[in-house]
Amino acid sequence: MHVLRRISFVIGLLSFYILAEAIKPVKPNIVIIYFDDLGYGDLSAYGASEIQTPNMDVLANEGIKFSHGYATSSTCTPSRYGMLTGVYPWRNEKARILPGSAPLIINTDQETLPKMLKRAGYQTAIVGKWHLGLGAGNVDWNKHITPGPNEVGFDHAYILAATQDRVPTVYIDNGYVAGLDANDPISVSYQKNFEGEATGKDNPELTTMKWHHGHNNSIVNGIPRIGYMKGGEAAKWSDVDMADHFLKKAQDYVRDQKAKPFFLYYALQQPHVPRTPHPRFEGKSVMGPRGDVILEADWCIGEFMKTLEQEGILDNTLIIFSSDNGPVLNDGYYDEAIEKLGDHTPAGQLRGGKYSLFEAGTRVPFMVYWKGTVKPKVSDAMVCQMDLLASLAKLVGEEAIVGDSEDMLSALLGKSNKGRKSLIIEANAKTAYRTGEWVLIPPHKGKPLSWYSNVETAYSEEFQLYNLKDDLGQERNLAESNPDKLKALLKEFEAIRGKEYSTINN
Ligand code: NG6
Ligand code: CA
Numbered sequence: 001m002h003v004l005r006r007i008s009f010v011i012g013l014l015s016f017y018i019l020a021e022a023i024k025p026v027k028p029n030i031v032i033i034y035f036d037d038l039g040y041g042d043l044s045a046y047g048a049s050e051i052q053t054p055n056m057d058v059l060a061n062e063g064i065k066f067s068h069g070y071a072t073s074s075t076c077t078p079s080r081y082g083m084l085t086g087v088y089p090w091r092n093e094k095a096r097i098l099p100g101s102a103p104l105i106i107n108t109d110q111e112t113l114p115k116m117l118k119r120a121g122y123q124t125a126i127v128g129k130w131h132l133g134l135g136a137g138n139v140d141w142n143k144h145i146t147p148g149p150n151e152v153g154f155d156h157a158y159i160l161a162a163t164q165d166r167v168p169t170v171y172i173d174n175g176y177v178a179g180l181d182a183n184d185p186i187s188v189s190y191q192k193n194f195e196g197e198a199t200g201k202d203n204p205e206l207t208t209m210k211w212h213h214g215h216n217n218s219i220v221n222g223i224p225r226i227g228y229m230k231g232g233e234a235a236k237w238s239d240v241d242m243a244d245h246f247l248k249k250a251q252d253y254v255r256d257q258k259a260k261p262f263f264l265y266y267a268l269q270q271p272h273v274p275r276t277p278h279p280r281f282e283g284k285s286v287m288g289p290r291g292d293v294i295l296e297a298d299w300c301i302g303e304f305m306k307t308l309e310q311e312g313i314l315d316n317t318l319i320i321f322s323s324d325n326g327p328v329l330n331d332g333y334y335d336e337a338i339e340k341l342g343d344h345t346p347a348g349q350l351r352g353g354k355y356s357l358f359e360a361g362t363r364v365p366f367m368v369y370w371k372g373t374v375k376p377k378v379s380d381a382m383v384c385q386m387d388l389l390a391s392l393a394k395l396v397g398e399e400a401i402v403g404d405s406e407d408m409l410s411a412l413l414g415k416s417n418k419g420r421k422s423l424i425i426e427a428n429a430k431t432a433y434r435t436g437e438w439v440l441i442p443p444h445k446g447k448p449l450s451w452y453s454n455v456e457t458a459y460s461e462e463f464q465l466y467n468l469k470d471d472l473g474q475e476r477n478l479a480e481s482n483p484d485k486l487k488a489l490l491k492e493f494e495a496i497r498g499k500e501y502s503t504i505n506n
Helices: 002-022 054-061 076-085 113-119 239-256 289-310 385-396 483-497
Strands: 029-035 064-066 123-129 156-160 171-173 187-189 228-230 262-267 317-323 366-369 377-379 422-427 430-435 438-441 464-467
Touching: 029 076, 029 289, 054 289, 054 317, 054 366, 076 113, 076 385, 113 123, 113 262, 113 385, 123 239, 156 239, 239 262, 239 289, 317 385, 422 483, 430 483, 438 483, 464 483
Parallel strands: 029 262, 029 317, 064 377, 123 156, 123 262
Antiparallel strands: 064 366, 156 171, 187 228, 317 366, 422 430, 430 438, 438 464
């Protein structure tokens, strides 16, 4: 008896150590490489044949390539909100595409991914696109712009405020407009033009890129933008140099961080409009500017990876790659994205795209790469960017207020195929329910086609039910033929979303 007890004690101790080993927190550097409007089918690793993305493909083919990786939303602001806070963006009615003058939509006392990592001892930084609002209303762009990324967890923030097509067209360095001449102050308005300033609408002769819809306010570098801006001449960015500029900032940051582990959110602006490849990438694809900027971005990833390697930290850096929403071709400028598309399918075999509740709106390229630690694998686990908060908290051994974020660490590291049971996806505050092989899209008011960009929104006044296993392209609505499934899914959906999910009656 005595001996037996001893043996079981030893076994108990051993399994404790084995268990402890499996969940032992580690603190590698963490980099999120985040694209703007890159589609599920835009990478050669995800099936593109008309364009080659060798550097992105390294991450996909030598890491975990997810076939069911999701953004929370089919537009930028809500997806970024979901990823950084771990909260479904439909819980915050301000989480919609924001003008460049919008106030910060993350509460400064709210939990965020960078805050959690800071508590775990990380240095934290964002380089690139922000688009979550700045200030508390009526920002004076000539003073310290706050609150912003620095107040929600980023030690270092070098950003563009909203989008490349929105004013102000300047970089903001830790709350200050970079390169601003105090004698030439900046004013920004989304209501009305400043007297005497040219606009795309009234002065098309001054533009080098033509607007198709929207985008006819202030002209900067020959490109008409959304919103009006005056002054700040010396601080204005150069569009064709933006990719190089952000790359250098990201490389510099990585080179400077030696003492502590770092978290870098590298948010590239490509291939969002206006698509402005550097001249050395012009014509590199056969697809016009949209293809060219994807090649440029791929080159940036390659250069960035080289830097990690040169600094001797590639093995100790976990890289997560994704995109904020699905692809769009014409998003407001004449740039031949449709005309020169050829056989390329930016959404792969999925239906819809940016702005859509169909799969291509939110299902995006999603890869996890960690040289020497993560073994190459294609995973069909359903994971969402919103899950990074809980999952990375688990990785580094830190507590987090997880909100809607679920711990998917095992799936992210390729150790398990178990993903989320369900996910609510969002398009312009309208929501749908994804679970197993099923998608339920409840009735919503709105146009089935986004009038300007010709993308199918999936809005319909009828219930839609799709089985992705048999019908990845969402062509066969089973709502009528399978009422029991519809009812069951609706019940699950309402349990999370509440009964007021539909915009049909309001
Ligand atoms: C839309 C813009 C579009 C793009 C989008 C934001 C018009 C007509 N369209 O309102 O060009 O800027 O907002 O894209 O202005 S996102 O990727 O940041 O969500
Ligand atoms: Ca986007």
